[in-house]
Each structure stands twice: as C-alpha cells, then as structure tokens.
Amino acid sequence: MIRSIVMSKSCLKPALAGAVLALGVAGSQPAAAQSAACVNLQVGAGYAAWMAVKFAGGFTWSSSFPIGQTRCIPLPVDGMVDGAPYEVVVSAVLGSSKVSCTPAPGVYQSSNTNSVSYNAWGTTLNVHCEMPGAANLEMINALPVTPTEEGMMALEKHNTEGELPPPTE
Numbered sequence: 796m797i798r799s800i801v802m803s804k805s806c807l808k809p810a811l812a813g814a815v816l817a818l819g820v821a822g823s824q825p826a827a828a829q830s831a832a833c834v835n836l837q838v839g840a841g842y843a844a845w846m847a848v849k850f851a852g853g854f855t856w857s858s859s860f861p862i863g864q865t866r867c868i869p870l871p872v873d874g875m876v877d878g879a880p881y882e883v884v885v886s887a888v889l890g891s892s893k894v895s896c897t898p899a900p901g902v903y904q905s906s907n908t909n910s911v912s913y914n915a916w917g918t919t920l921n922v923h924c925e926m927p928g929a930a931n932l933e934m935i936n937a938l939p940v941t942p943t944e945e946g947m948m949a950l951e952k953h954n955t956e957g958e959l960p961p962p963t964e
Contacts, residue, residue: 829907832883832900833867834924836860837916841945842887843953844915844922845961848872849882849895856961859888861953862946867910871903879903883911886962887919888949893962896924918945 834846834857843861847854848868855873857866875881881903883896896913917923942950953959 829870829904829909829911831867831869831910832881833865833910833912834883834885834896835865835912835914836862837914838863838942839946840916841918841943841949842889842922843949843959844888845886845959846915847884847886847893847961849884849893850875850879854884854893854961859953859959859961861950862942863950865912870910871905875903877903877905883913883924885913885915885922885924887922888953888959890919890922891962892920892922894922894924896926898926 832846832848834844836842836844840862843859845856845859846866846868847856848870850872851874855868857868860866871879872881879902880899882899884893885896886893896915900911911926913924913926915922915924
C-alpha cells in the first residue's frame with residue numbers, strides 16, 4: 796500500500812522542477828489586483844504618508860497615516876472598468892514626490908476579489924514602495940525593526956495634528 800503512494804526519485808525530480816518553474820513564472824507576473832489597493836508603511840520608515848490609486852491621470856487619495864499602519868483604497872475607483880490599467884503611489888507627508896509602487900498591479904478585474912498590497916519604507920526624500928516578494932525579501936529583512944528617529948517624529952506629529960489633507964494633484 797505504501798509503495799503506491801511514494802513516487803520514485805526519477806518521477807519526483809521532474810515533478811518538483813515543474814512545480815518550481817510554475818511558481819517562478821507565476822511569481823514574475825504582476826499581481827491581478829481587484830478589491831482594494833493597500834500600502835503598509837514599515838515601522839522603520841522615516842515619514843508619514845498618503846497612498847493613492849492613480850487612474851486615468853487622476854488620483855484617489857487615502858487619509859494620511861504614520862509608520863506601522865496600513866491604508867487601503869477600495870477598487871474600483873470612479874470610472875474604473877474591467878481591463879483598465881492603474882497604479883498605486885505613495886507620497887511622504889513632508890515630501891513632494893509621488894512614487895509609483897512596483898511592480899505595477901496590472902489591470903483591474905472585477906471578478907478577482909483579492910487585494911494588492913505593497914510595503915513602503917525609506918525617508919521623506921527617498922521613498923520606496925514594492926510588492927512583498929522573494930526579489931526584495933533580503934532588503935526588507937534588513938530594514939530597521941524599531942522606528943527611526945524621523946519616523947517617531949512623524950508619528951508624534953501625526954498624533955498631535957491628526958490626519959492631513961492629501962496632496963494636490
């Protein structure tokens with residue numbers, strides 16, 4: 796009975812190779828994102844932020860949020876239809892740039908109920924935003940696990956002043 800369950804080594808290696816290849820191909824594709832777009836501001840970041848969905852040249856902004864928090868924007872945003880490309884962006888509260896998260900989420904598909912998630916980190920003038928994955932795992936693991944001085948100052952300011960209005964386009 797046990798012999799019928801156990802694969803021989805000659806069958807197992809091709810099966811594992813096929814599975815690894817399939818995972819590698821699937822992992823290299825942009826995520827199909829649909830129900831929400833989310834950004835997690837890592838604890839080691841040195842800024843408070845906004846995140847947005849950029850669609851058809853316009854932005855739908857979240858409220859501001861400090862380190863260690865996540866913001867999501869429900870999809871679809873106004874005017875978005877199946878097959879429409881969009882981006883997720885992050886802006887540091889005290890910065891002026893709007894940084895696109897990578898990889899781009901692809902196109903909107905209403906039939907997919909998953910959400911797309913990104914991690915953001917860096918400093919006010921050096922914002923990074925990437926989808927978690929094997930390609931950036933080493934770099935993300937090297938991020939500080941305790942708040943930076945700049946991040947704590949941004950958190951205190953956020954707690955004192957409350958949410959700030961999103962950037963103007």
